[in-house]
Amino acid sequence: MDILKQNIIAAKDDLILAARRAVSSGLQTGTGGNISVRVPGSGLMVVKASGVAFDECVHDNIVVTDFQGNVQEGNLKPTQEFVLHASLYEKYGNIGAIVHTHSPYSIAWTYTKKDLPLITQHAMLKLKHSIPNLSYDTPTIPKEGMLEIYKNMDEKSGLQAFLLEGHGIVAIGKSAVKACQTAELIEETAKIVYLDAVLKSTLKEL
Numbered sequence: 001m002d003i004l005k006q007n008i009i010a011a012k013d014d015l016i017l018a019a020r021r022a023v024s025s026g027l028q029t030g031t032g033g034n035i036s037v038r039v040p041g042s043g044l045m046v047v048k049a050s051g052v053a054f055d056e057c058v059h060d061n062i063v064v065t066d067f068q069g070n071v072q073e074g075n076l077k078p079t080q081e082f083v084l085h086a087s088l089y090e091k092y093g094n095i096g097a098i099v100h101t102h103s104p105y106s107i108a109w110t111y112t113k114k115d116l117p118l119i120t121q122h123a124m125l126k127l128k129h130s131i132p133n134l135s136y137d138t139p140t141i142p143k144e145g146m147l148e149i150y151k152n153m154d155e156k157s158g159l160q161a162f163l164l165e166g167h168g169i170v171a172i173g174k175s176a177v178k179a180c181q182t183a184e185l186i187e188e189t190a191k192i193v194y195l196d197a198v199l200k201s202t203l204k205e206l
């Protein structure tokens with residue numbers, strides 16, 4: 001088997017593993033969210049097909065496409081968030097995978113319009129700085145909306161993640177599983193921030 005085929009299979013394996021992990025860890029339900037993985041050295045990515053649930057992802061329904069949207073493999077449409085995934089791979093050669101999820105505690109936090117603070121030791125150690133909360137008035141990120149994301153990229157730490165107001169988490173990693181772990185830590189942090197606020201207000205009332 002040639003090297004490109006092997007790399008496509010490995011990228012699809014990573015996507016499937018991360019997609020199942022996101023469902024079992026409660027990051028994603030239904031058909032929301034999307035995941036992509038760069039195919040090294042090829043100008044291609046593998047990406048979830050639009051409308052397919054994370055736990056339905058298998059080798060045959062994952063789309064292989066270049067960053068202009070020319071589909072190389074698969075007869076399904078790539079995710080509606082194509083621009084988000086393709087633009088990031090095109091601009092940053094070191095990005096290996098992108099995970100986008102509609103995770104409840106993180107989305108609830110975005111309505112505060114503030115960046116997500118890191119209030120646990122573990123989150124501070126791993127994520128380093130608060131998670132930017134970006135706002136778009138469209139359900140998917142348009143090309144011109146990518147500028148806001150580029151401004152918030154932290155190339156030095158190599159660990160990037162964003163919240164999208166009323167929408168979800170975007171986590172970037174070397175692999176989809178690594179990006180998924182980052183999304184899990186963000187969701188855990190948002191949950192603890194929420195519980196902390198509830199406890200403090202309950203104690204005040206006692």
Ligand SMILES: C[C@H](O)[C@@H](O)[C@@H](O)C(=O)COP(=O)(O)O
Pocket residue numbers: 031032033034048049050051052078079080081100139140167
């Ligand atoms: C508004 C959509 O739900 C959007 O958020 C999209 O990113 C999504 O999560 C699912 O769309 P696809 O199935 O096209 O990836």
